[in-house]
Amino acid sequence: MSVILSIEGLVKTFGGLIATDHVSLEVREGEIHALIGPNGAGKSTLINQLCGELVSDAGTIHLAGKEISGLKVPDRVALGLGRTFQITSLLDEMTVLENVGMAIQVREGHNFRILDLVSRRRTIWQEAEQRIADSGLSTRAGIRVADLSHGEKKQLELLVALAMKPRLLLLDEPMAGLGHVESQAMIGMLRETRKTAAMLLVEHDMEAVFALADRISVLVYGRVIASGTVDEIRNNPAVREAYLGA
Ligand code: ADP
Ligand code: MG
Numbered sequence: 001m002s003v004i005l006s007i008e009g010l011v012k013t014f015g016g017l018i019a020t021d022h023v024s025l026e027v028r029e030g031e032i033h034a035l036i037g038p039n040g041a042g043k044s045t046l047i048n049q050l051c052g053e054l055v056s057d058a059g060t061i062h063l064a065g066k067e068i069s070g071l072k073v074p075d076r077v078a079l080g081l082g083r084t085f086q087i088t089s090l091l092d093e094m095t096v097l098e099n100v101g102m103a104i105q106v107r108e109g110h111n112f113r114i115l116d117l118v119s120r121r122r123t124i125w126q127e128a129e130q131r132i133a134d135s136g137l138s139t140r141a142g143i144r145v146a147d148l149s150h151g152e153k154k155q156l157e158l159l160v161a162l163a164m165k166p167r168l169l170l171l172d173e174p175m176a177g178l179g180h181v182e183s184q185a186m187i188g189m190l191r192e193t194r195k196t197a198a199m200l201l202v203e204h205d206m207e208a209v210f211a212l213a214d215r216i217s218v219l220v221y222g223r224v225i226a227s228g229t230v231d232e233i234r235n236n237p238a239v240r241e242a243y244l245g246a
Helices: 043-051 073-078 096-107 118-133 150-163 180-193 206-212 230-234 237-244
Strands: 003-014 017-028 032-036 058-063 081-083 168-172 198-202 215-220 223-229
Touching: 003 043, 003 198, 017 032, 017 043, 017 058, 017 198, 017 215, 017 223, 032 043, 032 206, 043 073, 043 081, 043 168, 043 198, 073 081, 081 150, 096 118, 096 150, 118 150, 150 168, 150 180, 180 198, 180 206, 206 230, 215 230, 215 237, 223 230, 223 237, 230 237
Parallel strands: 032 198, 032 215, 081 168, 168 198
Antiparallel strands: 003 017, 003 058, 215 223
């Protein structure tokens, strides 16, 4: 299977602290690759290095064979990188439909305020409506973000990321703060997402990780201590000791 994301020797230091310490891993086309590890292990730092919000001290990143290590965030997005945030980044006073519509316009290279062609605009709103109808938010299109539940915001954030049509999606704790029903809805959305995008999934909810992941990498103190299939990671004594607590 071909590789969509290849990371080699990635390093990020904050003063004297090594947050990511020569991280190397590969995400294959079509897979959900989970990244697990204790708090402070460097997971969010790695996600921020991958999307270009943090400048790395060393190492290389290739997306679909192309080196993106030196590129700015929008250039990485244009090449097919998508992400969601640990804390949501939606426009609170706008509706679900407007948030998705805006993401589509950004993808199409439009300025949100200067919409020239009405026909063009119609296809954008139609696509936004379709994306919402196909999601767990089908009854919420006209609701302001501020009036959504936390779980609905997380779902919308995924929809907004998907509207950019990423080839690889970086997810930082999509299950955080979700109740059981909301978690199940999110798991369903991520299974659906797998049909169009590979994912690097940072997640603490091990039930979700075991339900979704094709492979897992374990990060401890900035280092990948193990990478493998779900069964390999579950049965790895070093992982059990360092992270799974058994
Ligand atoms: P995780 O997401 O695995 O919980 P983080 O990547 O957030 O871990 O953090 C890794 C380490 O880097 C932690 O020790 C954290 O305190 C530190 N760190 C993260 N971001 C910064 C920053 N902007 N400035 C200084 N230290 C940071
Ligand atoms: Mg984090």
